[in-house]
Amino acid sequence: MIKISTKGLYGLKALYELTRRYGGQPLRIRDMAEMHDMPVPFLEQIMYSLRKSGLVESRRGPHGGYVLARNPSHITIGDAVRVLDGPIATCECFQSGRAKRINSVRISSCPIAGVSKKLTERLEAAFDSITLEEAAQANLEIEGGTHDEHH
Numbered sequence: 001m002i003k004i005s006t007k008g009l010y011g012l013k014a015l016y017e018l019t020r021r022y023g024g025q026p027l028r029i030r031d032m033a034e035m036h037d038m039p040v041p042f043l044e045q046i047m048y049s050l051r052k053s054g055l056v057e058s059r060r061g062p063h064g065g066y067v068l069a070r071n072p073s074h075i076t077i078g079d080a081v082r083v084l085d086g087p088i089a090t091c092e093c094f095q096s097g098r099a100k101r102i103n104s105v106r107i108s109s110c111p112i113a114g115v116s117k118k119l120t121e122r123l124e125a126a127f128d129s130i131t132l133e134e135a136a137q138a139n140l141e142i143e144g145g146t147h148d149e150h151h
Helices: 006-020 029-036 040-053 077-085 100-109 113-128 132-142
Strands: 056-059 065-068
Touching: 006 029, 006 040, 006 065, 006 077, 006 132, 029 040, 029 065, 040 056, 040 065, 040 077, 077 113, 077 132
Parallel strands: none
Antiparallel strands: 056 065
């Protein structure tokens, strides 16, 4: 649904840090967890999901860790939220993960299906219009160009 979960927020924070370091050294889970006071085991699960989806890659070795799999200008906030929290939707009727038969039954009996469909389309467009690169830049502008590691 609309609210981004703790998993989603932690994942976006991790992606923010990987975006800031794009093209540089991999970042370890432990370091990301310390930067944003996130539990390491939970962040490990999140990074597994992001890696499985193809948004990040893991590098082994003494200088190993995680890096973005693609340029941050080609990954949207929508891409990340869908991996971490599932479909972007205002109503269960429009969650793409459900069987079509169930959707059509739910939609036909939903009194707000029309407005929910329009809202869902606009939300998806909004999430998909912001890249990780743009999100990181906007955050840096808010911070005045500095990075406060305890958000």
